[in-house]
Amino acid sequence: MKKIFSSSLLLLCISLVLCCSKTDSKEPTDSSEEVATHPASDYPTGTSSSRSTAIIPGSGVMMQAFYWDVTEGGIWWDILTSKLDDWADDGIDAIWIPPISKGQSGRFSMGYDPADYFDFGDFEQHGTIETRFGNREELERMIEKAHNNNIAVIADMVINHNSGGALEFNPFQGEETYTLFNVPSGLFNRNKHDFLPNGERGEDAGRFAGFPDMDLNSEYVQAWMWKSEQSVANFYMNTLGIDGWRFDFVKGYGTDIVKNWVDTMGGFAVGENFDGNLAGVVQPWVEATGLNAFDFPNFFNMRDAFNTRNLQRLTAASLLNNQPEKAVTFVGNHDTENRQDNDLDFPNAFELHAYAYILCAPGYPTIFYSHYENSGDEKKQKIRQMIALRQELAAGDWSVLFVNADEFIASRSGDDNKEGLVLYLNISDNEVSREVQTHWSEGNLIDFTGNSTESNVVASDGKAMLQAPVNGYAIWSVSTD
Numbered sequence: 001m002k003k004i005f006s007s008s009l010l011l012l013c014i015s016l017v018l019c020c021s022k023t024d025s026k027e028p029t030d031s032s033e034e035v036a037t038h039p040a041s042d043y044p045t046g047t048s049s050s051r052s053t054a055i056i057p058g059s060g061v062m063m064q065a066f067y068w069d070v071t072e073g074g075i076w077w078d079i080l081t082s083k084l085d086d087w088a089d090d091g092i093d094a095i096w097i098p099p100i101s102k103g104q105s106g107r108f109s110m111g112y113d114p115a116d117y118f119d120f121g122d123f124e125q126h127g128t129i130e131t132r133f134g135n136r137e138e139l140e141r142m143i144e145k146a147h148n149n150n151i152a153v154i155a156d157m158v159i160n161h162n163s164g165g166a167l168e169f170n171p172f173q174g175e176e177t178y179t180l181f182n183v184p185s186g187l188f189n190r191n192k193h194d195f196l197p198n199g200e201r202g203e204d205a206g207r208f209a210g211f212p213d214m215d216l217n218s219e220y221v222q223a224w225m226w227k228s229e230q231s232v233a234n235f236y237m238n239t240l241g242i243d244g245w246r247f248d249f250v251k252g253y254g255t256d257i258v259k260n261w262v263d264t265m266g267g268f269a270v271g272e273n274f275d276g277n278l279a280g281v282v283q284p285w286v287e288a289t290g291l292n293a294f295d296f297p298n299f300f301n302m303r304d305a306f307n308t309r310n311l312q313r314l315t316a317a318s319l320l321n322n323q324p325e326k327a328v329t330f331v332g333n334h335d336t337e338n339r340q341d342n343d344l345d346f347p348n349a350f351e352l353h354a355y356a357y358i359l360c361a362p363g364y365p366t367i368f369y370s371h372y373e374n375s376g377d378e379k380k381q382k383i384r385q386m387i388a389l390r391q392e393l394a395a396g397d398w399s400v401l402f403v404n405a406d407e408f409i410a411s412r413s414g415d416d417n418k419e420g421l422v423l424y425l426n427i428s429d430n431e432v433s434r435e436v437q438t439h440w441s442e443g444n445l446i447d448f449t450g451n452s453t454e455s456n457v458v459a460s461d462g463k464a465m466l467q468a469p470v471n472g473y474a475i476w477s478v479s480t481d
Helices: 007-020 076-090 136-148 219-227 232-240 255-265 278-289 296-307 311-315 348-360 369-373 377-393
Strands: 061-064 092-097 114-116 152-157 166-170 175-180 244-247 268-271 292-294 327-330 364-368 398-403 407-412 421-426 432-437 444-447 455-457 463-468 473-478
Touching (some): 076 136, 076 377, 136 152, 136 232, 152 268, 219 232, 219 255, 232 255, 278 292, 278 296, 292 296, 296 311, 296 327, 296 348, 311 398, 311 407, 348 364, 348 377, 348 473, 364 369, 364 377, 377 473, 398 432, 407 432, 421 463, 444 463, 455 463
Parallel strands (some): 061 364, 092 152, 152 244, 244 268, 268 292, 327 364
Antiparallel strands (some): 407 421, 421 473, 432 463
16 A cells, blocks of 8 residues: 545645654653553454355456546445456456545545444545445445355455544643544544554554554454454454455554454455565565465566566566465556556556466466456456466466566466466567477467467477567467367
8 A cells, every 4th residue: 555545635635644643743741640441332342253154265366346546426336346247257256345444535535544444334424424435235235246256355454554533632642643533333432542652562563654553452452353243354254244354554563463363254365565575574474474465576576577678587586486375466556556656557568468477377366457447448358368268277387488588488287177388478579489398298289369370289208389479478278179
């Protein structure tokens, strides 16, 4: 996550962040008499539990079912509902949806400024009743439609920070802070004791942009977030029907938080560790939590490979290359898409090359809504074709057969049900061909994308001559004709 609000509220947001982030202006006063208590009525009851019917994805591909600043007006859940039948037919087995609860910026909010975790568009606060995406009835209708199509619904969980509280004097920071949340839903009221620093703990792993930093080690906060029957996690999974979790900004809190959450609730889970450092950041997080992570190292490898026109960068360290069973791969998302303050966007000319790469390789690929639904029918059909080829052909070990600056050739060895494949990427201005050692001992090879019209016979020693078109890609496998 990189942005919080719509660009139309930029000046307001800057003012708000400055107001919310006053910790450097005054010294904290003596808080020894402050006791972190809540009225008994504030505490949740019961014990949370997982849902045995939660859909666990992984056999298909995931759709990031939003982009930054999606259509306003409370119609987004209905838009998604209208697409789910087709997406299921296309091989989508999970949708990652934006944060579902009310944010401080009301109808403009993309959900990354959470104010009331139990308001899904039904309470009037922050200038609106509905969220940007709709209301609870529309949300639940969309989830039901997803489940009818055997599609898992993955909720984006923003748990590091909150926004939209009222002012209260905060002795731990020596001034007034926006940390008083008496929310209209009546569930999970919060105050200065529930944010950092407080009387028990100082700052944790990371504060985001000056927003109130929730104390996720607090017994009260943990009870409301995932441990009690009334908790956010339990309500999302067992009442709304959420199947899994995408944890936002995991740099902001300890690995034990998400591990405990998932150990308690179950469900598919993936963390957003926005960092290209595999060995120092992403892999240690995966090992500590046991969870999947978005493969930012692979994203940066791909971006650099195509921007510098050197495909050897694809072999650099990444989850895909080093720990593919934990890799959730992607070509773009709401943070990397091209916006005025962003240089992370993928080079458009090579987006299809990148999709060919992640859809042929191991890992769990994610398709970005903007690339699939907002980039024209030609691109959509090509991505759809590659998803189908993944389902038909991609299995077995991943081996790089040849790589130089302009060409990248890698294979999947197949299994008892799938023949495997050879992916050939070419970013040169010439058609290329190369003899490679395949895993087949016989057969006639064709490019299943149709980008290359050649037909090649596998020699008795397993070698075959393969081609790739100008600035294009080919996916070769054994013809069944």
